[in-house]
Structures are given as C-alpha cells and as structure tokens.
Amino acid sequence: MPLRDLPIRRKLILLLLLTSAVVMLLMRVSFFTYEYLTFRRETIRQLSTLGEVIAANSTAALAFDNQDDAREILAALKANRHLVAAALYDGSGKFFAGYPAARPVTAFPTVPGGAGFHFEQSHLSGFQPVTQRERRLGTLYLQLDTGVVMREWLWGSLQIALGLMAVIVGVAYLLSRALQKQVSQPILALAETARAISERKNYSVRATKLGEDEIGRLTDAFNQMLDEIQVLNRDLERRVVERTAQLEAANKELNRSRAVFESIFESLPGLFLVLKPDLTIVTASDAYLKATMTTREKMVGQNMFEVFPDNPAEPDATGSSNLRASLERVLATGTTDNMAIQKYDVRRPDGVYEERYWSPVNSPLLGVDRRVEYLIHRVEDVTDFVRQKPAQDGDPDAMRIKLEQMEAEIFQSSQKVQASNQQLRSANAELEAFSYSVSHDLRAPLRHIDGFAGLLGKSDGKQLSERGRGYLAHISDSARQMGTLIDDLLVFSRMGRSEMNLGPVDLRQLADETVQAIKRQEAAERKIKWELGALPVVHGDRPMLRQVFVNLIANAVKYSRPREEAEIEVGLFDEPEEWVIFVRDNGVGFEMQYAQKLFGVFQRLHRAEEFEGTGIGLANVRRIITRHGGRTWAESVVGSGATFYFSLPKNPGIKT
C-alpha cells in the first residue's frame, strides 16, 4: 500500500518512528565518528607508550651491541597479540634485531624512518628513537595489526547501537501510538461525521469540536458549511415542494381545461369528425355520433372508411370515393374543401342502411410547420331539406344558389340596420344639442318676463288698477308654468337619452324612501292609510326606478286629496316571467276609455284648477319602464280610485 493511502493513524505513527529512527541514526553516526577518532588516537598513544618502554629497555642492548638481549626484550612483546612486528636499528640505521625472530630481515623496513606512528591500511606502524642522555642509540620499529582490534571495537559499538535503536524505536512507537490520537482523533471524528452525513443525508448532524487548533477551525468551517447546506437544502426542499404543488395545480388545471375543451368540442351543435392525415378517427362530436348511429369507442383509432363503408346494396354509391377525393385534396393543398351534397347511406347498428343526405366541408388543421396535422370533417345533415323539396329543388346546386341568395339578403339588411343605427345616433346627438339649448336659452326669456313683471309690480304696483295687478300676476303665473313645462320636458327627454346604470335595486326600499319623503312634504297634513307589501330586488337603474315610485305615489296622494282618509297601497303580483307592481288609491279615478291616453306626454284628464300638474309624470313612468323591458297600464272606476301597474321582467334583456 503506498504511503499516501495509509490511514492517518498509521501514517502518523510511521512518521514519528521514521523521524526518531533518523535522528537516532544521525546521532549514532556522529557519536561513532567521535568514538572512532578517539579509538585511533588512543591506539597511537598506547603504541607510542609501549615504544617508549621498549626503547628504554633496549638502550643497554644497543649500547653494548648485544643482539641477543635485544631479541629477548623484543620477544617480550609476544604478550601483546596484536603487535605483529617489531625491530631495532642501531645508531647508524642498520638492522639490529627483529620480532618475531622467524621473520626475515627483508620483511622489515630496510632503514628507519622519522619518529612517529601512522596508520597504513589495517596496520599502525612507526618508529621510536632510542636515546640515552640525549645520545641517539638507535631506532625502534613497531607494527600493530589494527584490523582485528577495529573489528572487535566496531562489533561492540554496533551491538550497543542496535540495542539502543531497538529500545528507542520501541519507546517511540508506544509514545506515538498514544500521542497520535491528539491529531488523528479530531480528523477521524470529522471524517466520521462527513461520512455519516454523506451516507444518511442528515444535514442536522454537527461535528464535535475538540480543540482550537487548525482542526478545530476546520471543524468550525465544516459545521458552518453544514449550516449553509442545511439552509440551502431546506430552501431547496421547500422550493421542490412548492414547485411540485405548482406543477400539480397546473397539471390539474391543464387536465380540467382539457376536459372542458373536450366536452366543449363533443357537445358542439354541429356534426364534426376529426381525422389524422392517414384517415384514422381521432374524435367526433356527440351530434356526429348521434347522426351516424355509432359510439365514440367504436370509431376512435379506426380508419374512417372502415367505420363508414358504402352501402354494399348500392354498387353505384359514390359517397366514399367523393369524400376520399375531397380529403386528399385538403391534404394536398392545405385548404378547405367544400363538397356538394352527398347521398350517403348510414349503417345502423342492426346493419340496415338508412338513406341520408349530407353537405360536408373538409378543412385542415395546420401545425406550426404548415403541414396538415388533422382533418376536420364537418357535415350538415340536409336529409329533411332534400326530402321536403324534391319537387322544386331536386338539384342540390339550385339549393346552394338559393342559400347564397339568402345570405346576400341577410348581408344587405344588416347593412340597412347599421345605416339606421347611424341615423339614430346622429338624431340622438341632435336631440342632445336641442335640449341643451332649450335648457339654456328657452328658460332665460321666461325668467326675464317673470322678473320684470315682478319688478314692475314692486315699483309701480300701487299705481296700477286691481285688474292691472291681476294681469301682472297672470303674466308671472304663465311664465312660471312654462318654466315648469320646460323643466318637465327636459327631464322626460333625459329619461329617454341618459345611459342606464344597471344594478340590483331594492324596490321596497325605494317605495319606503318615497313615502317618507312625501309624508314630510305634501302629505304632512293629510290623513293617509299606507299599505306597503313585499317588493322584490330587481336589476335596474336606481334613480330612474325611484322616479317611477315618486310619480306614481305622488299621483296617488294628489288624486286622493278629496278623500277624508286616503288609502294608498303598494303591492306585488309574482308572475312566472315578470314582477307586476301596482300602486292603488281610493282617489277620484278616471274613465277607463281614456286609460291609454294617460301615459302620453302632456295628456291630462283633469283641469289644472282641479289638480295641478303638467301631464308628464306618467309619460316618464312609461318611458322608464319600457327601457327596463316592462309594460305599464292602469285600471280605474270613476269615483272609487285607480290602480297603476308596471311590470319588470325577471330575466331582463334590457334595452339601454
């Protein structure tokens, strides 16, 4: 296993061991070097001491030229087994004696060298002067075999070194095993946490921080990262949930609208069949299924001509081939193809063929690439028409011409309607301008007449005769009356022109308000028994409908004035199609033969001296009710009261 793949724990132990071993080794090497040098120095020193001793001992032998003594002295060197050769030279440098005795003279250096010992390969050798009282007697030669000594020393040193190493490495191993935990534990804990998170995807787990060192900071950073991941994760999950919900809602809506569109298509009042370009059936409208006496399940996915074959009893039938040709034209040109009326026998479920006449139109449904994606086959079942008119219009082409003529007529009359609408609009605009001008310009002279008549009466009234003052009063009265007429006319005109603001109107509330208003004014001194029934909430223009109640109730109050106790009732008939509201009084009434005149402009059945008024109120009522799509009428018995009715449709198609 390569070092980098080792577990951190082992890596740390190994690292510590290696470090201590190397340090140990380096120390050992330097120590060894030191020891080696010391060893050499010591050896030289020992040899030179031995040399001095031997030299001192051999002065006599040299001085007396006694070779045997010299040999004896040298033989004593035997005690030192590492000393391999020794020799004495006399004062003239001539070989005197040697050790071991058996060694040939030639094996020794022929002449003595300078004083001092030197290492030479595996030997230490050198010369020692032999002197006595400053007199040089000769020279001693010594040769020590250092190889063996060195080997022994080396071996001992190595043993110590190895032993020490083993102990140190062992101790280092134990120490590092114990101490590496300080470093590896937090890392391992962090790694364990990370592994747990990646395996279980649990982002709420946090690594435990064991110290403030780099690993502690790493743990902090890791936990912070986890926080962020958790937030992100939560956000992501929330968004996934939201998006899923949106998708589901959109899907639902899509399915719903798809279902709606399908059902819209299926319930289209026409006979529709949708085909793929290979003439297999995609779907059909319910009307088509009904006309062809089949079901959707039996035809969808089938080829059109297998579902609707020609009547085999009629070998000359051309329906299928004509239709096929038409569909192919649509496919080729991408445009709608109108077919002539076809006799096409429909096969009933019992297998019997029924004669039908169809007017088919085939149109393409183009895709984005302008290629025909679907064919829409629409047919008009004209069987009844063909059968009714066989005498005059046996030829279907003649019928087509007639149809075209009718269409042209309809177009022309719609043009006429548009033209008269335009005329109506400009007439309305003129009326608007007219009443604006009436409002401004017609009232002014009347005001002046009344004004100056009043001023005249004030300044010179006393000089006028009684009759003159009467005339002035008449002038004023007439001017004021004309002013009232103009005002009423303007209101009437406005009722016909102004836009209707339609909304729900509580009629009972309107009636209550009107009665309250009238009670405060005219009816204050009158004795009136009011009877207000339940009234509906209708769809209409509130101010206009209030005007209706004001006019009808005010009329009832006015024409019941001669009664000591007036009785006025507002009530309702709930008819199937409409509401009928009535206002009934026990007043003077009118003759039924004039009932129709009542609702005309300025139509009055009483003289102004009897009952004041301009005769515009009921005309307003009729105009308002008519604009609401209702009717107005009245019933009366002279002397015992009148009832005024108006109706409002429950399902209003109001003309505005």
Add this chain to the structure above:
Amino acid sequence: MKSLRRIMLVEDNLNDIDLTLAALEEHHLANEIVVARDGAEALDYLYSRGKFAGREDGPPAVILLDIKMPKVSGLEVLRQMKSDPALSTLPVVMLTSSREEPDLAASYSLGANAYVVKPVDFQQFVDAVRQIGVFWAVVNEPPPRNAIK
C-alpha cells in the same frame, strides 16, 4: 354688520344683469359690483390687463359666472382660473339657466365652488341671489390676500 366686499358678475345678457342687480339692490348688497359682459372681459379684469390695466383694487370676494356666453364661455373662464395658482383660490359660483348634467359635471370637475340654477320664478331668483350675495360677500371669509397674487 360686516362690510360688503366686491362681487363680480360675469353675464352677457342685459336682462339678467338688470335682474341680478335688482335682486342684490333689494337686499342692499349692491354697493360694489363689477360686471363683465363675457369671459374674455372677465379674464382681462382678473389679470388687470386690457382696459383694466393698472387696476389696484385687488380681487373680488366672489365671482358669479354664467356658462353660456359669447367669445369665452364660463367653463373656459373657470378652467383658466382654476389652473392658475394666482386665481385658483378665488371662489366661483356658477349662476346659469342650465340644469343639464354635462354642465354640472364639468363645472364641479373644473373646481367650481357652487352651482346655482337661476329659477324662472323671480321671487325664488331674488332669494337665490340674496343668499349667494350674503354668503359670499358677507358671511364667507375670503382667502388671504397674499394667497392671490
């Protein structure tokens, strides 16, 4: 009794001027009345220009403004006054024959302070003019002078 402030009457019809002045006189409200005969003259007066150049008696307390007039209509005068910060605080009472909704709507949307329809009945007319005169020239506190440049 408070002192009377100046009333300005903008009216093209002589008869209406006579009747309005008579109504004001009847209630002693007519000691200082300026009459402009059309919208252009009214604006000249208000801006102290044309034949009113150099006028130094300040703005009137109220303007009684007719709508239908030659040259510049009452609605145009109103529009110019209310769009000019120097005149927009001056009270304007529309005094007109018309009760037509478009006139009413236009007047109020342009910022008229009141809208009075001249009644045909002279006595009612006198009453109306008196009420206007008393309210605007006596009761009502006009905008401070420095609000009108």
